[in-house]
Amino acid sequence: MTISGVALLSICTLLGVWLGDLLGVVLGVKANVGGVGIAMIFLIAARLWLARRGLLSHGLKTGVEFWGSFYIPIVVAMAAQQNVVAAVKGGPIVIIAGVGSVAVCFAMVALIGRLSGPVETIDEIEAREAEELVRPVLGLKSGRIG
Amino acid sequence: MNMMSHVLTANTLLTAFAAVGILMWISGAISKYLTLGRIHGSAIAIMLGLALAFFGGIATGGEKGVADLPALAGVGLMGGAMLRDFAIVATAFEVDVVHARKAGLIGAVxxxxxxxxxxxLGVFVALAFGYTDAVSLTTIGAGAVTYIVGPVTGAAIGASSPVIALSIAxxxxxxxxxxxxxxxxxKMIGLNNPRSAMVFGGLMGTVSGVSGGLAATxxxxxxxxALTATFHTGLGCLVAPSVLYFTLRAITGS
Known part of the structure; x- marks a missing residue:
């Protein structure tokens, strides 16, 4: 049933947000501490548990996935109701923070790549797999992945 | 005409669905024909959303963007905290823990x-622009992580709307x-093998940015x-309004 997916999602979200609020009270801040993240962990755990028991029905999946596929439109609606007029007065903060974080992250990708040594490129992997396919004439097993 | 606007205001949430849907169609067309698919339709839609909020704010003099227009009040409900958290949590359903192991230690790092x-980096830029309170600094810093982590964090710790708008943008x-x-x-950063692609996904985060950028490469x-990028939002929503916020609070003392 579709409603079981929507209900599961609701329960996970409510539990997560409640725990986030609780954590805020315990830690003495007026904030929801990581509630959405906690709710996501609940949902991942629930999915694993249901899958292991073979209870992951089509309807249940539909109920959750519908809302998952709805998140970009919801983010668009969220963007459309912000106080952008006041934000524009903040100046070029958006451009500097955006460009800066991308530049730093590009550099980190290069750095991690260099530090962890050379690896086969995707061209080399495909060339090797193509060779392996050609060589054993009797071996009909395809090792190629799309 | 009067009857039409009555129908729109009486069914504000449906009006919002229709309005956002039309906006997404337009964005999809812009993405396809004007940028040749280079810029993802979703990013264009969010930018158009912010632009409409700007004009809405100027037209009404209010603080809630287009949601201050009576016919579009439903946008406030559709993009409000409740449905936003609900939809973002739902995206975790596609996360496959078995696949995650493939990324391994380097993906986690x-x-x-x-x-x-x-x-x-976002916090330092915000500091340079005169923000000093931990809530605004955390929200803008979280926005530099992704456009989802920013507003989720801002709403959780009680940031003001202009600051949340900055973090989305x-x-x-x-x-x-x-x-x-x-x-x-x-070429420069060695993006030619699966491992560096996983590192790239983990570092960049935004799924639309990563899949768009890699598709063009x-x-x-x-x-x-995409494998590592899908974990990015969850991790950000977990640590930004908690560990990172508390660290900043301890440093700034506010």
Whole structure:
């Protein structure tokens, strides 16, 4: 049933947000501490548990996935109701923070790549797999992945 | 005409669905024909959303963008905290823990760095622009992580709407630069193998930015980058309004 997916999602979200609020009270801040993240962990755990028991029905999946596929439109609606007029007065903060974080992250990708040594490129992997396919004439097993 | 506006205001949530849907169609068309698919339709839609909020704010003099227009009040409900949290949590359903193991330690390191490094950078930029309170600094720093982590964090710790708008805009801008810039720097940063694609996904985060950027570089790398990027939002929503916020609160003392 579709409603079981929507209900599961609701329960996970409510539990997560409640725990986030609780954590805020315990830690003495007026904030929801990581509630959405906690709710996501609940949902991942629930999915694993249901899958292991073979209870992951089509309807249940539909109920959750519908809302998952709805998140970009919801983010668009969220963007459309912000106080952008006041934000524009903040100046070029958006451009500097955006460009800066991308530049730093590009550099980190290069750095991690260099530090962890050379690896086969995707061209080399495909060339090797193509060779392996050609060589054993009797071996009909395809090792190629799309 | 009067009857039409009555129907729209009496069914505000449905009006919002229709309005956002039309906006997404337009964005899809802009993405396809004006940018030749380079910039993802979702990023264009969010930018158009912010632009409409700007004009809505000027037209009404209010603080809630287009939601201050009576016919579009439903946008406030659709993009409000309740449905937003609901939909974002739902995206975790597609996360496959078994696949996550493939990314291994290097993916985890990239994810950690991809959350903390942009956050710190965002905080410093916000400091340079005169923000001093921990709530605004955290929200803008979280926006530099992704455009989802920013507003989720801002709403959780009680940031003001202009600051949340700044954090969304920062995240969207970041996603757009990743989409456009990746093919140009791909060679320089060694983006030609599955492992570096996974590191890239973990560091950059935004799924739309990563999949768009990798698709323009080498289509075969997309699944590897998306694999780590899908964890980025969850991790950010978990640590930004908690560990990172508390660290900043302790440092700034406010």
């Amino acid at each position: 990239a994810l950690g760095l991809g959350t903390v490094v942009p956050f710190i 920062t995240g969207v801008f970041k996603a757009v630069i990743v989409m456009i810039g990746t093919p140009f720097v791909a 080498d289509r075969r790398l997309v699944p590897y980058g």
